[in-house]
Ligand SMILES: Nc1nc2c(ncn2[C@@H]2O[C@H](COP(=O)(O)OP(=O)(O)OP(=O)(O)O)[C@@H](O)[C@H]2O)c(=O)[nH]1
């Protein structure tokens with residue numbers, strides 16, 4: 001496919017089976033929180049505005065999570081309703097889900113998601129994003145996608161500066177995901193333009209992925225979305 005400025009972006013969100021997800025998160029509500037954070041991430045991405053985000057594609061082999069997240073997004077979550085960017089920019093994008101194929105880990109899931117997105121939405125860019133961004137605001141993702149170059153790949157580092165929260169591929173470029181240890185450096189070394197310096201302080205929720213309880217506390221300080229907030233309240237009530 002020819003390159004060029006994307007018609008819009010498809011945000012690809014990978015989500016592990018909830019039973020195995022967030023293994024580093026030492027919290028009694030771990031599985032519930034993994035679902036809730038993915039729900040808030042999907043809702044925030046869907047609320048960016050359809051002039052920038054055309055669709056959100058969840059890649060998961062967890063049927064319950066898939067059903068819950070796509071249903072929530074259809075109704076329009078509280079983040080979507082309250083988000084500053086969704087209104088006036090063409091409304092919310094649809095959230096769809098596909099199975100995780102070939103079920104061989106995160107990078108394989110992302111390559112599959114990118115292929116599905118490119119087939120379904122020709123001429124669109126693909127933006128792979130972590131599904132644990134509990135404090136993501138639609139305006140942050142909007143700013144990052146508008147900052148991505150019209151050709152080639154771009155990357156945004158996580159809050160620690162070593163991992164990746166967002167990897168974009170404009171039309172005509174392959175995503176080439178290398179998530180895992182030191183993924184930010186690997187993405188830069190493989191040619192992705194680094195968006196981190198230009199955006200750093202302006203997108204704290206986008207850079208705050210939640211793997212540990214320390215990350216969760218940092219996300220809470222920024223302000224988590226409604227699903228995560230409800231999951232935390234449920235976990236607290238169950239513990240009390
Ligand atoms: N579809 C899919 N998503 C994955 C897979 N592995 C990780 N993810 C997702 O990719 C993002 C980053 O994942 P990780 O930090 O590696 O895994 P995690 O479950 O979030 O946390 P840990 O278990 O503590 O590593 C999260 O949105 C995960 O749900 C996979 O094999 N398939």
Ligand SMILES: C=C(OP(=O)(O)O)C(=O)O
Pocket residue numbers: 130158162163164165178179180181182183184209211
């Ligand atoms: C997989 C990654 O992140 P984490 O394991 O920290 O969620 C990454 O940053 O590439």
